[in-house]
Every structure is written in C-alpha cells, then in structure tokens.
Amino acid sequence: GDSVTQTEGLVTLTEGLPVMLNCTYQTIYSNPFLFWYVQHLNESPRLLLKSFTDNKRTEHQGFHATLHKSSSSFHLQKSSAQLSDSALYYCAPLSGSFNKLTFGAGTRLAVCP
Amino acid sequence: EAAVTQSPRNKVTVTGGNVTLSCRQTNSHNYMYWYRQDTGHGLRLIHYSYGAGNLQIGDVPDGYKATRTTQEDFFLLLELASPSQTSLYFCASSGDWGSSYEQYFGPGTRLTVL
Numbered sequence: 001g002d003s004v005t006q007t008e009g010l011v012t013l014t015e016g017l018p019v020m021l022n023c024t025y026q027t028i029y030s031n032p033f034l035f036w037y038v039q040h041l042n043e044s045p046r047l048l049l050k051s052f053t054d055n056k057r058t059e060h061q062g063f064h065a066t067l068h069k070s071s072s073s074f075h076l077q078k079s080s081a082q083l084s085d086s087a088l089y090y091c092a093p094l095s096g097s098f099n100k101l102t103f104g105a106g107t108r109l110a111v112c113p
Numbered sequence: 114e115a116a117v118t119q120s121p122r123n124k125v126t127v128t129g130g131n132v133t134l135s136c137r138q139t140n141s142h143n144y145m146y147w148y149r150q151d152t153g154h155g156l157r158l159i160h161y162s163y164g165a166g167n168l169q170i171g172d173v174p175d176g177y178k179a180t181r182t183t184q185e186d187f188f189l190l191l192e193l194a195s196p197s198q199t200s201l202y203f204c205a206s207s208g209d210w211g212s213s214y215e216q217y218f219g220p221g222t223r224l225t226v227l
Contacts, residue, residue, distance in 0.1 A: 035215075044219060044220055045203070046217075046218065047215050047216070052213075090155060098144060098161055098163055098169060099209070099214050099216075100146075100158065101216060103148075103155045103157070103158075104155055105154060105155040106155045106156075
C-alpha cells in the first residue's frame with residue numbers, strides 16, 4: 001500500500017530562519033495527489049496546501065511545496081519561520097480508493113523567539 | 114465552510130465498557146472517516162465509508178465497529194473498551210474532485226479507558 005516518510009520527530013527553529021520539512025512517499029498511482037495538513041495545539045488537522053501537478057510550486061499562507069514525481073518528494077518550505085508556525089505537520093498522499101489519505105507520523109515544528 | 118461535529122468531546126469509561134462516538138457532517142460529502150491519533154503514530158485510519166450503509170475497514174480496525182446510518186451520520190463503536198483504546202479520535206469527511214478531495218476534520222473526542 002501507499003506510505004509516507006517525513007522528517008522525524010521534533011524540529012526546533014529560531015524565529016526568522018527558513019523552514020524545511022521533508023516528505024517522501026510511495027504510491028502505486030502514476031499521478032499522485034499530495035497534501036500537507038497542519039495541526040495546532042488543541043486543534044484538529046486542517047489542509048495547508050495540496051498539489052496534483054508535477055514540478056509545479058504550490059503556495060499557501062507563506063508555505064510552499066513542489067511535487068516531484070521523479071524523486072517522490074513533496075517537501076514543505078517557508079522562507080522565514082514565525083512563532084505561530086509551531087504545530088504538527090502531516091504529509092499525506094491520496095490513495096485512489098475512497099479518497100483515503102495515508103498519513104505519516106507527522107513532524108512537530110517548534111519555533112522559538 | 115464545511116462542518117463536522119463530534120460528540121461527546123470527552124469520554125471516560127472503564128475496561129470492558131461500551132462506548133459510542135458520534136460524528137455528523139453537513140457538507141453533503143459522500144466519504145467519512147474515523148481516525149485515532151497517538152503520539153508517535155500520527156493519524157491512523159480505523160474505518161471509513163462511502164454513503165449510508167457502506168463500511169470499509171481501515172488500517173487499525175481491531176476492537177472497533179462502525180455504522181453509517183445516513184449520509185450525515187457516522188458512528189464508531191467500542192463494545193469492549195480496553196486501555197489501549199485510550200486516544201484522541203477524529204472524524205473527517207471529504208467530497209470528490211470538485212472539492213479537490215480535501216478532508217475536513219471534526220474537533221475530536223478524547224477517550225480515556227481506565
């Protein structure tokens with residue numbers, strides 16, 4: 001079945017530094033759909049950004065990611081971290097049947113002053 | 114704005130107890146999902162459904178049953194609760210291509226099994 005590997009555990013950054021959270025995936029589908037979800041403390045996960053198009057940058061709320069089918073990657077980036085970016089981030093490929101998402105263990109981002 | 118609600122928000126039960134978690138969506142979505150979230154494991158899919166009466170087994174189904182009574186309502190049943198089922202449970206719904214397959218999550222139910 002589909003699987004996803006993310007940057008493990010906790011990433012700690014100082015405010016203002018760039019953010020890079022890695023995501024690689026495995027899927028049987030030749031045209032994968034990839035999603036990043038964000039979950040702030042005591043909240044539920046919500047969609048951050050998504051991509052269905054190879055080699056096209058997608059952006060939302062200062063974050064961006066580019067789907068690269070050649071390397072099966074969908075890394076999340078931001079040029080300058082903010083305190084409010086502290087959250088749990090999930091990368092997830094769409095599994096074609098029943099629109100399932102395969103979530104990884106998530107990466108926790110902590111941004112410090 | 115898509116809406117998914119869950120009840121109860123918190124539940125404490127004892128080992129062997131019977132628990133029902135409820136989820137309702139008003140998004141007119143066909144797909145609904147139950148997840149559990151545990152530190153170190155992320156979100157894991159328990160059961161999911163496409164429409165009333167349809168049920169599909171997820172990745173961690175042991176100890177759980179589910180029932181989809183209407184397009185709006187999806188229930189998760191724990192008939193003999195065990196401490197290993199202590200977790201945060203999320204329900205989600207999604208549409209098809211028109212909604213870009215986005216899943217909308219409810220606020221979660223925190224279940225403690227003593």
